[in-house]
Amino acid sequence: MSGLVRWILSFSLIIFLVNSTIASERKFNLGQIANKEEVDGWDIDVRPDGLGAPIGSGTALFGEEIYTEQCAACHGDFGEGADRWPALVGGEDSLASHDPEKTTGSYWPYASTMYDYIYRAMPYGVAQSLSFDETYQIVAYLLYMSDIIEEDFVLSDKNIGEIEMPNRDGFLLPDPRPDIINTQGNPCMSNCQVSTNIIGKARDIDVTPEDE
Amino acid sequence: MKKNKKNEVSNFKKINRRDLIIGASSIGAISLAPKKLLSEEANPENLPPNLPEWTQYLGDGVDVNPYGMPSEFEGHVIRRNVEWLTASAESSVNFTPLQDLEGFVTPNGLCFERHHGGVSVINPQDFRLMINGLVDREMIFTLDDLKRFPQTNKFYFLECAANGGMEWKGSQLNGCQYTFGMVHNVQYTGVKLSDLLLETGLKEKAKWVLAEGSDSSGMTRSIPIEKILDDCIIAWAMNGEALRPEQGYPARLVVPGWEGNMWVKWIRRLEFGDKPYMTREETSKYTDLLTSGKARMFTWVMDAKSVITSPSPEKPILSKGLHQLRGLAWSGRGKIKRVDISIDGGKNWKTAQLHSPVLSKSLTRFTLPFEWNGEELLLQSRAIDETNYVQPTISELQKIRGVNSIYHNNSIATWLVSKNGKVDNVRLG
Numbered sequence: 001m002s003g004l005v006r007w008i009l010s011f012s013l014i015i016f017l018v019n020s021t022i023a024s025e026r027k028f029n030l031g032q033i034a035n036k037e038e039v040d041g042w043d044i045d046v047r048p049d050g051l052g053a054p055i056g057s058g059t060a061l062f063g064e065e066i067y068t069e070q071c072a073a074c075h076g077d078f079g080e081g082a083d084r085w086p087a088l089v090g091g092e093d094s095l096a097s098h099d100p101e102k103t104t105g106s107y108w109p110y111a112s113t114m115y116d117y118i119y120r121a122m123p124y125g126v127a128q129s130l131s132f133d134e135t136y137q138i139v140a141y142l143l144y145m146s147d148i149i150e151e152d153f154v155l156s157d158k159n160i161g162e163i164e165m166p167n168r169d170g171f172l173l174p175d176p177r178p179d180i181i182n183t184q185g186n187p188c189m190s191n192c193q194v195s196t197n198i199i200g201k202a203r204d205i206d207v208t209p210e211d212e
Numbered sequence: 213m214k215k216n217k218k219n220e221v222s223n224f225k226k227i228n229r230r231d232l233i234i235g236a237s238s239i240g241a242i243s244l245a246p247k248k249l250l251s252e253e254a255n256p257e258n259l260p261p262n263l264p265e266w267t268q269y270l271g272d273g274v275d276v277n278p279y280g281m282p283s284e285f286e287g288h289v290i291r292r293n294v295e296w297l298t299a300s301a302e303s304s305v306n307f308t309p310l311q312d313l314e315g316f317v318t319p320n321g322l323c324f325e326r327h328h329g330g331v332s333v334i335n336p337q338d339f340r341l342m343i344n345g346l347v348d349r350e351m352i353f354t355l356d357d358l359k360r361f362p363q364t365n366k367f368y369f370l371e372c373a374a375n376g377g378m379e380w381k382g383s384q385l386n387g388c389q390y391t392f393g394m395v396h397n398v399q400y401t402g403v404k405l406s407d408l409l410l411e412t413g414l415k416e417k418a419k420w421v422l423a424e425g426s427d428s429s430g431m432t433r434s435i436p437i438e439k440i441l442d443d444c445i446i447a448w449a450m451n452g453e454a455l456r457p458e459q460g461y462p463a464r465l466v467v468p469g470w471e472g473n474m475w476v477k478w479i480r481r482l483e484f485g486d487k488p489y490m491t492r493e494e495t496s497k498y499t500d501l502l503t504s505g506k507a508r509m510f511t512w513v514m515d516a517k518s519v520i521t522s523p524s525p526e527k528p529i530l531s532k533g534l535h536q537l538r539g540l541a542w543s544g545r546g547k548i549k550r551v552d553i554s555i556d557g558g559k560n561w562k563t564a565q566l567h568s569p570v571l572s573k574s575l576t577r578f579t580l581p582f583e584w585n586g587e588e589l590l591l592q593s594r595a596i597d598e599t600n601y602v603q604p605t606i607s608e609l610q611k612i613r614g615v616n617s618i619y620h621n622n623s624i625a626t627w628l629v630s631k632n633g634k635v636d637n638v639r640l641g
């Protein structure tokens with residue numbers, strides 16, 4: 001081997017080592033490299049900032065028809081819910097009450113989540129059957145019914161990350177637990193001052209299923 | 213002569229028994245929804261000094277049950293659901309019959325189920341796990357690929373964050389199964405994500421993982437990268453056999469000590485990103501609403517908890533004298549250090565015996581012998597974990613969180629034992 005070749009080889013080894021600190025080496029040589037088409041087919045999530053939102057658009061005006069066709073049977077004509085299926089609209093100012101109603105309008109912090117969930121999981125039992133535009137239309141219609149956007153507002157991949165949801169600031173981070181007083185591992189063992197009056201019995205509520 | 217007569221009777225019995233076998237096996241086929249009622253009394257013909265027929269005649273051969281099932285007399289040990297809880301059985305929950313189980317392992321067929329779009333049926337040949345986003349190489353793994361990585365075998369409990377969720381306002385469901393049964397404990401076999409990710413590499417900006425299921429709900433949760441690299445597993449087996457379909461066959465995510473919703477079943481994809489994805493489950497669902505109207509988000513850890521499984525509403529005390537109080541304790545923060553028992557509603561406590569193995573983030577079995585002479589009891593159990601966290605009372609939790617947070621109710625329950633031995637779920641105050 002000539003000195004020059006040896007020099008080139010050792011030089012390329014250095015390049016290789018430098019590269020490997022940037023892009024790690026495969027350790028086990030298991031699995032296949034995914035191609036773009038494969039990733040695009042499965043990578044359907046949409047983030048609050050709009051990252052991942054597929055190109056498309058829709059308005060509430062066009063959303064009413066597809067909503068009535070695909071969603072209203074379970075969620076009601078006006079998003080009020082049917083039977084035990086969830087309401088999607090309403091519940092404003094109810095979150096601090098005895099009977100909070102958590103809907104997309106009253107509770108959901110991001111419009112992106114509505115797009116993401118409706119596209120991936122709805123209609124219930126026929127998941128991922130809506131087109132991108134149909135999904136934008138349905139989200140626009142729900143936002144319109146909750147008075148968040150106007151009827152002719154064009155919701156799209158460009159602006160879904162900018163919709164201001166009423167309960168955007170309704171969530172607390174980080175997790176404050178353990179949030180109870182006794183974390184010292186030495187609770188009262190005898191003659192503890194506790195009330196032992198029975199104030200309720202599950203038997204009296206009488207909603208427990210019984211074996212036939 | 214006498215002998216002959218006995219033979220005639222025996223043959224007659226034998227024919228009858230064959231009929232019974234056929235009958236029993238056809239019952240066995242539908243025995244997942246069984247209500248095989250046990251006779252209350254023993255049959256004197258089977259008791260000493262008599263000879264029971266199973267002692268005299270041949271039983272089933274080895275070719276009868278290629279996959280064994282529990283005894284037909286255990287037909288009451290089943291998962292149960294509460295029909296009025298949800299709009300559809302495909303997006304619903306059932307409960308583990310903790311009151312009928314021993315030790316710390318949950319049998320595979322009794323592990324509670326929680327689905328959001330029914331049970332997916334997946335040929336393992338068609339399974340693919342995609343890893344994409346902020347990795348050095350976006351990759352796809354088959355099940356066979358996963359099984360060729362270094363392997364881990366670990367016991368972990370899985371508890372739904374909504375376990376006990378119906379009990380925030382008061383005692384509502386009268387059963388150990390319905391109030392504590394959204395938990396199970398099995399040994400998982402799989403590959404640690406920290407090993408799997410050596411193959412894809414990780415970009416420095418990767419801080420969050422979106423775990424995505426391939427079921428019809430497309431279940432998705434965001435998980436911080438520290439947890440993923442600490443102890444998360446992609447598992448393909450539970451208790452020594454392939455995952456059950458309802459537990460995510462052929463592979464699921466295991467997130468030790470954290471709420472069950474994050475343990476994505478039928479896993480198909482892990483996407484790495486620099487921010488959380490704010491999926492439907494982690495915004496509109498698994499958030500804990502406080503009285504202020506604000507809600508806690510990303511409350512992942514399951515705090516220490518315990519339950520007396522017997523006596524319990526399903527396990528009344530049937531006679532006076534010595535009994536073994538039995539129960540389970542667990543903590544998402546580590547090992548159980550101690551469990552205390554009260555028989556007077558929390559005034560006085562005695563420490564129970566923990567049974568080995570006591571493992572981190574695993575159910576732990578405890579027992580305590582007690583004499584019962586027909587008096588009324590108010591039974592409670594209180595778990596303390598290795599971080600010295602003490603399981604709280606419901607009023608301690610209510611003071612801080614109100615009654616509308618649905619999730620993370622790890623409070624002490626009270627079982628009232630009446631003078632007739634019946635047991636009720638009650639609320640003290």
